[in-house]
Amino acid sequence: MMTPFRSLLTLTALLGLAACASTDTARQAQHAPVDEPIVLMIGVDGLSAGALDLFEAPHMQALAARGIRPEAMVPVMPSVTFTNFYSLATGLYPEDHGMINNHPFDRELNEGFVNPMSAQDSRWWSGEPIWITAERQGLPTSIMFWLGSEVEFDGDRPTRWTPYEHNKPYQERVDEVLAWFDGPESERPRFAALYFDLVDSIAHRAGADTPEVGAAIATVDGYVGQLVAGLEARGLMDRTHILIVSDHGMATNPEENVIYFDDFMDLSTVYVPEVEGRSGNGFRPFVNVYGEPDAIEAAYQSLQGAHPHMRAWKRGEMPDHFRFDHPTRGPDLFILADPGWILSARSLPLGSPWRSVGVHGYDVADPVMHAGFIAAGPMFPEGTRPAAFESVNIYLLIACILGLEPAETAGNPAVISALTGGRCEVG
Structure with a gap:
């Protein structure tokens, strides 16, 4: 027969075990794999469609091997940075989003776009960037240095954003992006984006497809490798889709021309x-x-x-x-x-x-202006080379991956199906 004291000890022990089991269950739930998709978009300014055929970039090439690398991504016209990075974000042509070049002039306002002030002036930015679509549908986003991300859209912003700092060291950028994915699941971005200018900057000085450009690509590739390794260490790669996008190619301009x-x-x-x-x-x-x-x-x-x-x-x-x-x-x-x-x-x-020795801004119908694109993740068939496609499809692609109801864009559902091998269909 068990004494009252011994009964109390037993009950206490059982309660303790139950509490431990409850704590373990909660801890397992907190760290359990979650299958909601994540998209990380990495902007590499000036990465041409054929760059990875010319230069070693083992991390980006590894992503292409386990995902897709289409023949080319065709920019919008004109083939300059502001115009194209904002079209990537909105899925719109410049005739609709208004960023018709790097420093547009507005005849109605009778003024021109001036950096950095206009970067935060909502009058210059139309359309709905993908991070705003995500935020409005309950998904947290974090954006570093993407064109249009400094603007408030009818009161909405990314969960995290920062004004552009051209000289912010790349290592700091990568460390900060990876830190976004630490902490509770509810605070991690479901869509994140960051930007690297180096390839474009070097190509302007040295010319297109030069050894200097190859060295710049290798530098950026190293940071891409760090991002992949960081996501793997956090157990997130199985549900992360990495998109490496660019805005244009590059042509060399002889001095006499x-x-x-x-x-x-x-x-x-x-x-x-x-x-x-x-x-x-x-x-x-x-x-x-x-x-x-x-x-x-x-x-x-x-x-x-x-x-x-x-x-x-x-x-x-x-x-x-x-x-x-x-x-x-x-x-x-x-x-x-x-x-x-x-x-x-x-x-x-x-x-x-x-x-500039290297120049872009020419007719996007010329292949020399075509941009590079790589994507890897659960939605992409391994090691495929889809046909060239227009960059205005990127917004719709991301919306499809994340299960978002997209805003109206110029994207083509058939292109999204082709890029994902039928795994992501837009209704």
Whole structure:
């Protein structure tokens, strides 16, 4: 027969065991694998479609081997950074999101985009970036240095964001991103993005596909490897989709290949932000011209056939794939050089004597402007090379992976199905 004292000890022990079991169960629940998908988008500025065929990048190549690396990702026009990174985020062409170049001019506002102030001015940014879609549907997001991420959209922002710091060391960027994935599951981002500029910066100085560019790619690749290793250490890789995206390719511009477009038109009758704006005259692949109809018509007529490597189009008459005829920012006249050539104004002083050896901003129909894309994760079939596709599909791809109801975009559900081998279908 058990004494009352011994009964109390037994009951206490049983209660203790039950408490331990309850604590263990809670601890296991807290650390149990969760199958909700995560997307990490890594922006590598200036990574061309063929870069990984030319240079060693073992970590990115390993991701491609266990995921997909399409033949190319076709940027939106013009093939410059602001325009394309914002199209990646919104799934829209510039005619709809308004970022028609790196420093657009708005005829209705009668002002131009100026960094860094305009980066946080909501008047310049239209559409709905993927991080806003995610936040509005209850998924936390964390964004580092993505164009448009500093803006509030009707009161909504990413859970974490930070103003752009060009000189922030890459190691600090990687450490901070990995720290986002520490802590409770509820605080980890389901969508995260960060940006590296190095490949583009070096290509501007050294030219396209040079050994210097290869070294820059290797540097960025090392940080990609750290991100992968960090996610693996946290037990998150099985549900993480890594997307490596870029904004454009790069062409080399020989020093002698300059077209002085003002030899053929009167600059005093029009406004050309690229040579008369804040940065001043320089060497550019294209210029946007604004003016009264008579002045625009005169300039247009004078430019026809003026140079074999220069073309010009009036507003409303541009090629269908340009898609940057924004109602208040699209130019009245667009002048574009061929890859390998550059535009400048002979009659205006140079804002800076420095010029890029590597240049982008040319017609996206030319393969030299096509961007690189790699994706790996549960939604992507292993080691496949889908056909080239347009970058406006990235928003819809991410929304599909995360199970989000997308905003209206230019994305094509058939492209999403092709990229994921039918694993992700947009209804």
